[in-house]
Amino acid sequence: MASIITVNLPQHSYDIMIVPGSLGRLGEYMANLKLGNKVLLISNPIIFKHYGQKVINSLESEGFKVAHQILPAGEQYKNPNSIQKIYDVALANHLERSSTMIALGGGVIGDMTGFASATWLRGIHFIQVPTSLLAMVDAAIGGKTGVNHVQGKNLIGAFHQPDLVLIDPYILRTLPSREFRAGMAEIIKYGIIWDTELFARLEKSKNLSQLWHIKSELMDFILQYSCQAKVDIVSKDEKETGLRTILNYGHTIGHAVESLTGYTQLTHGEATAIGMFAAGEIAIKLGMWTKENSQRQNALIEKAGLKTKLPDSLNISKIIDALQKDKKVKEGKVRFILPTQIGGVEITDRVPTTAIYEVLSSMRTRD
Amino acid sequence: MASIITVNLPQHSYDIMIVPGSLGRLGEYMANLKLGNKVLLISNPIIFKHYGQKVINSLESEGFKVAHQILPAGEQYKNPNSIQKIYDVALANHLERSSTMIALGGGVIGDMTGFASATWLRGIHFIQVPTSLLAMVDAAIGGKTGVNHVQGKNLIGAFHQPDLVLIDPYILRTLPSREFRAGMAEIIKYGIIWDTELFARLEKSKNLSQLWHIKSELMDFILQYSCQAKVDIVSKDEKETGLRTILNYGHTIGHAVESLTGYTQLTHGEATAIGMFAAGEIAIKLGMWTKENSQRQNALIEKAGLKTKLPDSLNISKIIDALQKDKKVKEGKVRFILPTQIGGVEITDRVPTTAIYEVLSSMRTRD
Numbered sequence: 001m002a003s004i005i006t007v008n009l010p011q012h013s014y015d016i017m018i019v020p021g022s023l024g025r026l027g028e029y030m031a032n033l034k035l036g037n038k039v040l041l042i043s044n045p046i047i048f049k050h051y052g053q054k055v056i057n058s059l060e061s062e063g064f065k066v067a068h069q070i071l072p073a074g075e076q077y078k079n080p081n082s083i084q085k086i087y088d089v090a091l092a093n094h095l096e097r098s099s100t101m102i103a104l105g106g107g108v109i110g111d112m113t114g115f116a117s118a119t120w121l122r123g124i125h126f127i128q129v130p131t132s133l134l135a136m137v138d139a140a141i142g143g144k145t146g147v148n149h150v151q152g153k154n155l156i157g158a159f160h161q162p163d164l165v166l167i168d169p170y171i172l173r174t175l176p177s178r179e180f181r182a183g184m185a186e187i188i189k190y191g192i193i194w195d196t197e198l199f200a201r202l203e204k205s206k207n208l209s210q211l212w213h214i215k216s217e218l219m220d221f222i223l224q225y226s227c228q229a230k231v232d233i234v235s236k237d238e239k240e241t242g243l244r245t246i247l248n249y250g251h252t253i254g255h256a257v258e259s260l261t262g263y264t265q266l267t268h269g270e271a272t273a274i275g276m277f278a279a280g281e282i283a284i285k286l287g288m289w290t291k292e293n294s295q296r297q298n299a300l301i302e303k304a305g306l307k308t309k310l311p312d313s314l315n316i317s318k319i320i321d322a323l324q325k326d327k328k329v330k331e332g333k334v335r336f337i338l339p340t341q342i343g344g345v346e347i348t349d350r351v352p353t354t355a356i357y358e359v360l361s362s363m364r365t366r367d
Numbered sequence: 368m369a370s371i372i373t374v375n376l377p378q379h380s381y382d383i384m385i386v387p388g389s390l391g392r393l394g395e396y397m398a399n400l401k402l403g404n405k406v407l408l409i410s411n412p413i414i415f416k417h418y419g420q421k422v423i424n425s426l427e428s429e430g431f432k433v434a435h436q437i438l439p440a441g442e443q444y445k446n447p448n449s450i451q452k453i454y455d456v457a458l459a460n461h462l463e464r465s466s467t468m469i470a471l472g473g474g475v476i477g478d479m480t481g482f483a484s485a486t487w488l489r490g491i492h493f494i495q496v497p498t499s500l501l502a503m504v505d506a507a508i509g510g511k512t513g514v515n516h517v518q519g520k521n522l523i524g525a526f527h528q529p530d531l532v533l534i535d536p537y538i539l540r541t542l543p544s545r546e547f548r549a550g551m552a553e554i555i556k557y558g559i560i561w562d563t564e565l566f567a568r569l570e571k572s573k574n575l576s577q578l579w580h581i582k583s584e585l586m587d588f589i590l591q592y593s594c595q596a597k598v599d600i601v602s603k604d605e606k607e608t609g610l611r612t613i614l615n616y617g618h619t620i621g622h623a624v625e626s627l628t629g630y631t632q633l634t635h636g637e638a639t640a641i642g643m644f645a646a647g648e649i650a651i652k653l654g655m656w657t658k659e660n661s662q663r664q665n666a667l668i669e670k671a672g673l674k675t676k677l678p679d680s681l682n683i684s685k686i687i688d689a690l691q692k693d694k695k696v697k698e699g700k701v702r703f704i705l706p707t708q709i710g711g712v713e714i715t716d717r718v719p720t721t722a723i724y725e726v727l728s729s730m731r732t733r734d
Contacts (some may be wrong), residue, residue: 080447091518122521122524144489156454
């Protein structure tokens with residue numbers, strides 16, 4: 001089953017194509033877009049080993065001149081130094097304003113390639129070929145690009161929309177289970193914040209922790225509905241001035257936990273799962289949603305094989321300090337996205353620090 | 368005389384205020400814009416010494432919380448390292464998405480502050496307070512921001528529109544003559560590419576090389592008409608896909624000359640004057656405009672005290688090589704903007720290398 005979702009923004013439109021087996025046809029799709037003939041492919045070592053040559057062959061067979069740059073995998077390399085490496089290879093290969101950078105990888109490769117393409121020559125073309133579930137349903141869509149400052153995630157970045165997002169579900173077959181589960185965390189998030197139908201379908205699946213537990217029709221449905229949810233939200237708020245904030249559900253505490261564990265101990269999705277659990281507990285404490293709904297959310301998190309306890313190493317006061325440094329802080333107040341129903345959330349900056357403290361304390365594995 | 372030029376772009380509008388003595392009122396203007404209360408002021412040592420405290424007092428008296436960062440003056444410091452310093456101080460002062468970075472300085476400070484504000488938290492507010500003539504009539508208007516790669520000028524950058532451009536012509540009284548002349552080069556450019564009335568007024572002035580030679584009414588006219596010319600052009604082509612290219616008149620060869628002399632020997636305006644002279648000569652050679660018009664252009668360049676000979680140190684083959692590395696190269700062809708009349712230019716990628724070579728050879732001071 002193939003789906004095409006067209007994203008219409010005021011000054012730019014592009015397609016998200018979800019097509020099994022489409023990786024080897026990237027050159028063909030690109031040729032249709034009438035982009036310039038120079039291409040810089042950015043990938044990480046493992047993905048490039050699996051799929052790099054296939055993509056390059058596809059591009060070269062359509063007459064594109066392809067350079068590539070492999071960057072090490074991992075959030076800790078998503079920094080200005082890696083961006084400088086992309087700039088250097090862009091210069092060496094004489095990339096022009098009509099040229100394209102292609103991200104073949106997960107969210108880290110996508111964010112860096114996006115930022116480099118946003119800022120090289122003040123913006124060149126950009127194609128996302130996400131290879132992780134997380135990147136497919138979240139990071140590759142919406143035009144957010146970013147790199148980390150030593151003291152905080154994604155503090156440096158730009159909005160830069162892709163010209164195409166190509167999703168080949170077959171790639172998920174080689175995705176490690178832990179990364180699959182990380183993507184599932186964001187999918188559960190869409191169920192909570194936006195789409196009751198998606199939530200209901202997830203509830204019907206016995207297990208969400210690995211690809212082979214999930215029927216292929218359900219997986220197609222999940223990909224399509226998750227991408228559509230993200231598109232619906234970002235199309236209504238391209239630059240994150242309002243609605244888009246709800247996408248940060250689970251990310252307020254999630255980011256703090258991720259940052260304090262050095263971006264290495266937990267995947268982004270594992271941190272988000274912890275953040276969603278915490279947001280649910282805070283919402284109950286403030287009388288905003290029911291214990292029953294919270295249990296339904298947490299049951300999905302569990303079916304996806306994700307944990308809801310804080311890593312032992314974390315000090316709760318430090319988490320609360322870190323919240324203050326988050327981008328989402330406005331005039332000194334921490335904004336939380338809290339659930340009110342399945343498929344609906346509210347944004348609030350009125351969460352008492354004591355409530356955060358109590359909820360986080362209850363999430364420790366030991367006292 | 369005060370002028371306000373409103374710039375209307377599809378997704379953003381802002382004012383350029385040209386108001387003598389307005390520097391001490393920046394806080395007041397900013398308060399009217401309803402921006403967040405945290406401000407980061409970026410300046411260079413000399414400008415900050417002259418005007419920094421005045422600006423800070425104005426902002427603080429309106430309740431803004433002001434941090435500042437002084438960066439060394441000069442094109443050679445317009446690099447990723449300086450941007451990192453701005454990021455660090457932005458983080459240390461907890462700048463938020465509602466916060467503002469203010470550029471108090473010339474084009475270098477404006478470009479760096481613009482790029483940092485474009486990329487910090489994926490874009491925060493930005494105010495330009497240009498202090499050089501060049502920055503007032505050119506760099507501060509249009510939303511181009513950028514930093515240099517070691518191998519080329521402005522290769523890294525972003526489009527990011529300011530929320531306000533505040534021009535206080537009194538500041539020009541402390542501007543060194545050489546920098547004044549550099550700004551005059553861009554003003555002459557507007558006369559050639561766009562505005563015959565501006566050109567005619569410039570022809571009537573006996574001398575254009577220093578502020579005190581120019582009547583204050585004429586100077587007001589020049590500032591207003593030059594800003595308006597830039598606004599007219601960029602409003603029609605925000606992202607430089609077409610018309611805006613004509614602003615690069617004199618910059619094709621100008622950039623190459625500037626780059627090969629390490630950005631230190633010539634001011635940007637001096638390089639542009641050389642570039643405009645060369646473009647005129649090439650246009651004559653191709654039969655596109657008249658010797659008479661070329662002489663009228665060159666007479667203005669001379670009245671502004673600008674030279675039209677190449678620096679002795681430059682090798683002509685190296686200039687031609689450098690043209691190939693320019694951002695304006697499209698599919699390997701160098702684009703030139705060539706004059707066809709006073710107030711009109713054409714864009715062409717059909718200039719024979721031999722013509723470039725011959726013109727540049729005639730511009731050497733010795734054979």
